[in-house]
Amino acid sequence: MIAPDAFLSAFFAIPLGSxxxxxxxxxxxxxxxxxxxxxxxKLVAHQLGGGDYISLNLYLTDSSGALLxxxxxxADKVIAFVVAFEPDA
Numbered sequence: 001m002i003a004p005d006a007f008l009s010a011f012f013a014i015p016l017g018s019x020x021x022x023x024x025x026x027x028x029x030x031x032x033x034x035x036x037x038x039x040x041x042k043l044v045a046h047q048l049g050g051g052d053y054i055s056l057n058l059y060l061t062d063s064s065g066a067l068l069x070x071x072x073x074x075a076d077k078v079i080a081f082v083v084a085f086e087p088d089a
Contacts, residue, residue, distance in 0.1 A: 001075050003058060003068040010083045011058065014043070021087040024080065026050060030087075045081065054081045 003011075011032075014021075018031045023045075030045040038060070045054040055071035056078045070078045 003066040
């Protein structure tokens with residue numbers, strides 16, 4: 001699926017590397033990695049003290065734009081997580 005603009009803005013506001021923050025009232029540890037010279041990105045999040053898990057890949061292509069590929073979960077779940085995520089200061 002093509003990643004929505006609101007998702008992209010929120011995604012790139014998440015710091016590279018590991019960080020903590022909250023989304024939808026839950027606390028998470030998040031790891032965002034840039035690969036292939038910034039053309040590929042991976043995000044993995046684990047809920048602290050809970051069982052929720054988020055995993056996605058984002059591919060920035062010249063021909064198709066920003067392609068969002070959730071890992072074994074619905075795109076709506078990863079979009080809602082990323083848009084609501086607030087990193088700790």
